[in-house]
Amino acid sequence: MNASAFTRTDPALGEFALRPVDPAADAPVLHSWVTHPKAVFWLMQDCDLAAVEKEFIRIDADPHHDALLGLHNGAPAFLMERYDPAHRELVGIHAARPGDVGMHFLTAPTDTPVHGFTHAVITTVMESLFADPDVRRVVVEPDTRNTAVHALNKAVGFEVVRTVSLPSKDAYLSTCTREQFLATRGDR
Incomplete structure (x- = not known):
């Protein structure tokens, strides 16, 4: 994989961009x-700064995994x-x-949430993935307990395929094709 930059403008919220971490x-x-x-x-609650840096160095060196700062x-706002x-x-x-690509995203914690912000983030993430003409389907595996992300995933076209057991969690294996994502876009 090759991390690359991406930018989009949300009419209500402004500019969203991605760059390699x-x-x-x-x-x-x-x-x-x-x-x-x-x-x-994200299962990193007990990590110190050095461990976080080491994890992103590992991702950076992996030809099958990219990390992008949103x-x-x-201003930094999501991963x-x-x-x-x-x-x-x-x-x-x-x-x-x-044509399959896997994805994770994390919105920065805030004490002053902005209505529609996280939806704009996942839309930016999805648009950036589908900007690659070779990508046909996005695959995710969120923890079954993460109800907030399940609602966001559904809003951008993901469908749960099945529950899977991974080493660190039980997850809803879910997919979203380019067509499913575009169908959620309406007049936006």
């Missing part, structure tokens, strides 16, 4: 996000990981097809 420079902000109580499903109007499900996360569990 710089493991050393971005580790402090990522550490504050992944160790926050709202990021419990910016909102130029996206993109992976090849034929080589990571779902090997032996999901029969990956050509």
